[in-house]
Amino acid sequence: DIDLDTLAQSAILPKIQEAMSFVLGLKNASVDDPVAKMSDEALDRLRNPPQTPLRIESPGIRHSISTYLALEHASQDAYHQIYRSTLRNFPGAAALDDIQSFRNVEKIIATYTGVESLEHDMCPNSCLAFTGPFAPLTVCPICSSSRWDQARLHASNGHEKVAAKKFVTIPLGPQLQALYRNPESACNMRYLHQRTQQILAEIRATSTIPVVDDIAMGWDYLAAVLDGDIKENDVVLMVSLDGAQLYESKQSDCWIYIWVILNLSPDKRYRKIHVRPGGFIPGPNKPKNVDSFLFVGFHHLAAIQNEGLTIWDASRDMTFKSDLHLLFTTADGPGLVCWDGMVGHSGKNGCRIYCGVIGRRKTRGTHYYPALLKPLDRCVSGSDHDSINVLDIPPGGSANYAANLRRLVASPNQRQWDLRKTETGITK
Numbered sequence: 271d272i273d274l275d276t277l278a279q280s281a282i283l284p285k286i287q288e289a290m291s292f293v294l295g296l297k298n299a300s301v302d303d304p305v306a307k308m309s310d311e312a313l314d315r316l317r318n319p320p321q322t323p324l325r326i327e328s329p330g331i332r333h334s335i336s337t338y339l340a341l342e343h344a345s346q347d348a349y350h351q352i353y354r355s356t357l358r359n360f361p362g363a364a365a366l367d368d369i370q371s372f373r374n375v376e377k378i379i380a381t382y383t384g385v386e387s388l389e390h391d392m393c394p395n396s397c398l399a400f401t402g403p404f405a406p407l408t409v410c411p412i413c414s415s416s417r418w419d420q421a422r423l424h425a426s427n428g429h430e431k432v433a434a435k436k437f438v439t440i441p442l443g444p445q446l447q448a449l450y451r452n453p454e455s456a457c458n459m460r461y462l463h464q465r466t467q468q469i470l471a472e473i474r475a476t477s478t479i480p481v482v483d484d485i486a487m488g489w490d491y492l493a494a495v496l497d498g499d500i501k502e503n504d505v506v507l508m509v510s511l512d513g514a515q516l517y518e519s520k521q522s523d524c525w526i527y528i529w530v531i532l533n534l535s536p537d538k539r540y541r542k543i544h545v546r547p548g549g550f551i552p553g554p555n556k557p558k559n560v561d562s563f564l565f566v567g568f569h570h571l572a573a574i575q576n577e578g579l580t581i582w583d584a585s586r587d588m589t590f591k592s593d594l595h596l597l598f599t600t601a602d603g604p605g606l607v608c609w610d611g612m613v614g615h616s617g618k619n620g621c622r623i624y625c626g627v628i629g630r631r632k633t634r635g636t637h638y639y640p641a642l643l644k645p646l647d648r649c650v651s652g653s654d655h656d657s658i659n660v661l662d663i664p665p666g667g668s669a670n671y672a673a674n675l676r677r678l679v680a681s682p683n684q685r686q687w688d689l690r691k692t693e694t695g696i697t698k
Contacts, residue, residue, distance in 0.1 A: 299575075308387075358363060396552065419433065456583045525563075635650075678696045
């Protein structure tokens with residue numbers, strides 16, 4: 271175990287102190303914290319979810335929501351054209367007054383589902399978000415850009431401070447509550463528990479798992495179930511982060527992270543309708559401090575992990591407290607460093623499961639490769655260890671991780687941090 275408070279006190283370098291500030295913010299998270307920015311109504315709903323299935327009585331509102339969902343790949347203007355056409359061509363129709371504009375239908379959907387978006391200020395150049403230790407700042411510490419819209423600031427003689435740019439986070443808790451409010455989707459959420467019980471029964475009978483085709487067959491997951499850490503009504507999650515190219519002629523324009531709900535069966539959990547949005551980081555540049563953007567969504571997750579998520583299950587007409595478990599943090603190779611704080615696949619100690627196999631570099635090179643065989647003609651110092659049999663690769667483990675992390679966090683200067691990062695494979 272790692273004492274996070276003691277670890278934070280040992281941090282000397284500013285960038286390590288910033289990282290530890292985010293970690294401590296998650297450790298002590300509460301949905302009442304200012305960073306959450308949830309409205310009073312949303313907060314009350316999070317703790318006291320509705321206990322009736324959602325029913326929309328007005329045909330006008332049903333039509334507006336159906337049109338909104340049908341045009342998910344179209345522009346706002348397309349919705350407004352249909353909206354105006356409906357009002358013009360069906361004068362006097364029943365519930366015509368309930369036909370909603372684009373903005374209003376979004377508000378109505380948020381009201382019905384309890385799902386709302388949270389906006390936080392960010393650097394105009396996408397360097398970082400003004401959250402955590404950066405929340406009080408008015409200037410980006412990386413590029414020195416102002417937090418405020420300069421045109422609005424000058425026009426108001428410095429009185430009107432409006433963010434130059436914002437990013438959006440979609441809290442996970444209300445999305446899960448909305449999922450359970452539908453009887454069919456609530457029933458689908460019982461797949462993981464039912465499949466787990468089948469697997470455990472099979473193990474007791476045969477001592478084997480004949481086919482491994484889902485996370486429910488994983489020994490770490492099963493051990494958590496048997497230890498009572500993961501219970502029948504708990505929610506098991508995977509999160510994935512990646513850059514998204516919105517336009518063909520540009521590089522990645524934004525970064526997105528999503529939640530995959532592992533309680534659903536494999537044929538459902540990866541479908542777009544079941545994948546839950548987490549947050550959106552606008553471009554045009556790649557964020558330099560990803561932690562500051564992820565902090566809002568993970569603060570919300572940590573807060574409901576600390577408090578428990580109250581859920582009403584429409585399929586069983588019952589209310590329970592659910593614990594949320596994050597099993598996997600996923601991304602492509604370069605993106606994984608945003609989650610695990612490791613050096614990545616090109617580092618000397620670059621194994622993502624921390625197996626301890628040291629990479630090799632070329633003469634005068636700084637990029638390490640996971641080459642198992644020792645070169646016959648030449649080896650640079652630090653890469654001249656013996657060949658490793660592919661059948662003898664050690665399993666991944668965390669035996670040395672805590673000690674290495676303490677050593678890295680306590681680095682007294684940048685030079686020592688560079689050396690310790692190379693040796694331990696940890697960056698933060």
